[in-house]
Amino acid sequence: MRYGVVGVGGVGGFYGGMLAKGGFETVFVTKQRYLSVFKDKGLTVESYKHGKFTVKESGKVVFTDSYDVLKDCDVVLLCVKSYDTESVVQELSKVNGDFAVVSVQNGIENEEIIGRYLGDDRVIGATAFIGSYLKEPGVIVHEAAGLLEIGEIDGKISDRIKHIAADMEKAGIDVRISKDINYTLWKKLLWNVAFNPYSVVTGVTVGQMLEFEYTRSILKNLMLECKKVAAAYGISLKDSTIEGYLKSSSDLREYKTSMLLDFERGKPIEIEGITGALIRKAKRKGMKIPYNECVYGTVKFFDLQRKI
Known part of the structure; x- marks a missing residue:
């Protein structure tokens, strides 16, 4: 090929x-x-x-x-x-x-x-x-x-x-x-919707977010909301996946997310394709996802400020 x-x-x-x-x-x-x-x-x-x-x-x-x-x-x-x-x-x-x-x-x-x-x-x-x-x-x-x-x-x-x-x-x-790429896409979104945008808010690596009790809790709640929205679309994400993401692998702990790297370099960020997409999916089902909406609003504000 x-x-x-x-x-x-x-x-x-x-x-x-x-x-x-x-x-x-x-x-x-x-x-x-x-x-x-x-x-x-x-x-x-x-x-x-x-x-x-x-x-x-x-x-x-x-x-x-x-x-x-x-x-x-x-x-x-x-x-x-x-x-x-x-x-x-x-x-x-x-x-x-x-x-x-x-x-x-x-x-x-x-x-x-x-x-x-x-x-x-x-x-x-x-x-x-x-x-x-x-x-x-x-x-x-x-x-x-x-x-x-x-x-x-x-x-x-x-x-x-x-x-x-x-x-x-x-x-x-x-x-x-x-065999179920739609499930796989939502499973990847589960990680992305937590770590990518929240890293822009915190400005730190994956490992640093996981080490602090309160930031780790926010990451978990961002993922739990994603899990609920996925369920509304017939996708059953597992609690064990969330727990696995919260442990993370050693090679990812010092990793800066792509969204944080783009933000630091003054490049456009994928907030709409990640958190924005989840919020749009939630709205179609009449659902509120306050943790994600809060992080989304904060990142959008940061993004606007660097353009002024």
Whole structure:
């Protein structure tokens, strides 16, 4: 299979880099202002698990700022931030190709957006449980975890899912096929809706939030509210998952969330795609989620203040 990667940041850079390193044809679509860096120096991944490696443009690896180059791809990994999903998918809809799109993104609304423009049959869901970030254009740091769960929206174990998973496993990616990707997406949201926005409020690492009794309690209540909203949509998240997240793994304890890193660097943050999405889902069911609404309002205020 030939793969495309749209969004060469911490997530797209790592998974795309692993595919390219594994010998698979890979097309990276990046922003025009960064293209010369990739053309000259390639893509470097500094991984705690796979070591440091660089993939450079060759017969099998292409760096471009043109979506049209994706037309011959079989699968495209969509790794942009959720606030860019609609605009990017609109561009993808103009490409004369029939590639499947794997949404490797935060949030629970991206798959709906992709399906609206490209058709539901071309959408594959995914969740990345990974700690990685863009150190500088062309350099990705992988510092924790790395599991990628993928699955068809209807839950079927299709031939294309098996083929994609086999390719990724061959490339050294820790991959798992999900029989219920909707559950998996909500399970990932459970972590995201607590740790990502609340880290912007506290300004500290995952471990520091967990070590203090009161911040740990707030994290738990943020997740309990998410669990209740998920239940209203027929998704039964487990208390044991929440307890597991509150313990966290050693490699994540010193991890700064992607939202905090983006906030500190003056970049747009995914508050709408994460907490905003949960609040919208709750409102449709007539539910109040005060912990999440409070954190959402605080983060939105912080975000507004830095723009003044």
